Amino acid sequence: MGTRVTLRSVAEAAGVSTAAVSYAFNRPDRLSAEMRSRILAVARELGYSGPDAAARSLRTGRANAIGVIFTTELTYAFSDPYVLALLGGLAETLAHSRTSLVLIPFVSVVAGLTDAEVRQSLDAVHRAVIDGAVADGLTDDHPAVRALSDRALPLVRSSETTTGRCVLIEDRQAGRDIGRHLANLGHRDVAVVVSSPGAPGRIVPRVDEATLYPYSRNRLVGIREGLPADARVRVVSGGSNAFASGHAAAAAILAAPDRPTAIAADSDVLAAAVVETATGLGLHVGQDLSVTGFDDVPLAASAGLTTVRQPIEEKGRLMARMLLDPDGTPNRVTLPTELVVRSSTGPVPAR
Amino acid sequence: MGTRVTLRSVAEAAGVSTAAVSYAFNRPDRLSAEMRSRILAVARELGYSGPDAAARSLRTGRANAIGVIFTTELTYAFSDPYVLALLGGLAETLAHSRTSLVLIPFVSVVAGLTDAEVRQSLDAVHRAVIDGAVADGLTDDHPAVRALSDRALPLVRSSETTTGRCVLIEDRQAGRDIGRHLANLGHRDVAVVVSSPGAPGRIVPRVDEATLYPYSRNRLVGIREGLPADARVRVVSGGSNAFASGHAAAAAILAAPDRPTAIAADSDVLAAAVVETATGLGLHVGQDLSVTGFDDVPLAASAGLTTVRQPIEEKGRLMARMLLDPDGTPNRVTLPTELVVRSSTGPVPAR
């Protein structure tokens, strides 16, 4: 009574082998209908609810689940439209293959984490029972990525990697599109708000640019290329991809006496926050100040943001497919982006 | 070379027992520093990345993960602000206990699913390696809930249950608040848009009300109680909790020659869609037509929706805590709600 019901106890109660019970649950065709229903009857009677998930995973080597890990902490993730679109894409592909989505909480690698905290985070990565993982925006040397590839799990990433599989967009080219668009409008003084673990509003010195997320860095390089050589570009930390961070960054930028004529943000969320802040200061966005975003999430359209559209859901679908069917899919895919011009950008004001 | 590196192979290579290797990874205090570092060195050399997750789960009986299952399909879930808030709450509690969140794809039980599809869905529930689960809005007799409780997993729900643990809100009381509010404004003809698996826009006959989601049913009962006895109440299916469904339901309702003076929706998303549709038809919401929502998600404030606020994130936090610490938390909690009046409701138009 105190002991748990297992495959074995069912087998004993039914007077058959454990193999038979296993087949009854997994391979109906291997058993006569009569035997099968007898076994299932006994199982039901004993309150046996089918093979144990963990044991099954161990034995078969399959978990029927894939992990997901983000640059941002899980708690924030659910308010980030980019992440949501990606998850939506993943879920769509997974929906009909009885594969679950395991969201691994990873305390993001901001400064000042104790060793113990990092270790505990990594522990979650090690203990996740999964067949593969999707890592969004993480570099090769990110501890979580390392942990995953150490585990020899199939891994699909959304940033450049020489070793693994990835789904990319041309961040640099997209940056160039933005830079050129602003240049054509006459802008020569641009602030770039990058997603970065630092405190929002802080100026990112040139030497630190190497530490930015790869996509941020690439976009930044592109923006510089798209602008004339003599343009001024200041790089400002946008903190996490959230409204509050965007507000803080915008406030810092707009408080400067020689404020820029345009602000290019790393995401639509940040850009929308910049717009809000600017509007609050009495600025007319699209005239006094131009603002660009990135991603073209639904928010962008309603906020009238000029932005770069990337097919996020398609990215998710593709990543999932690359994980589920490693042989039927390429190692590396680059998806197209497109500059979408709306009302948040306009000619540089006549001084 | 072809064979996988395991705890055992490391032990052999290092000339120690498997126990020692296990301790090296799990219980540093059980080993001398020297021995431990020697073992870790050998492990690194062999490319051993730590104990296998599935084996560990089997042996310890812990998965370090909890499952989540919704009434809505996973693909839609990520665009449902209610779900996102709940997930946010869950994640918040889980963040620091190295527990992952397993999103189980369950093909929702709409009509016309083949047996095979349902079975496959249930399979995902059976195969999920988890320590417990959160089920949002599902009844006792939902197949997925049954599967979970058969597995004898701790389960926390957000709907009334005699047997298990749950976090509730007073749906009926909240409904009464809405009904009374509308009654005070003079409304006597109200359409209620309920979340239901049926096609949006369809009238739900009285006999079918028993099949609604429990929270829908309770709110509906409350609304009826809040309205005068002679008021007319028509119940309309809102389909899934998405804008498109809301539009369809609203279109159907507003097309009727004797259209109601107020529409009470089961969620803010549906309500916002109703507002859009009505506005598109030239109606002035708050004057020509009153609309109420439910949840008070961020969307509600910007849309000016009169709605009932429920503490969704708190719900999530609580559910997670009840799962992680079954002994330190009560079996059953009821959270408060509050009617929030905004501009989407107003006095019934003067005929």
Add this chain to the structure above:
DNA sequence: TGCACGATGTTAAACGATTAACACGAGGAG
């Protein structure tokens, strides 16, 4: 009649780890 074959069960070897229980030697207390 003989025989190969499909259908149906069983045997038993993994899968990769965790952890009581025990063994052993060194050092401290009495």
Add this chain to the structure above:
DNA sequence: CTCCTCGTGTTAATCGTTTAACATCGTGCA
């Protein structure tokens, strides 16, 4: 000097399945 304890390491049982390989038997076919 003896006994107890503490720190380290090992032995071996166990977690609950899956599945190749084999045994058995009734059948259809030449």
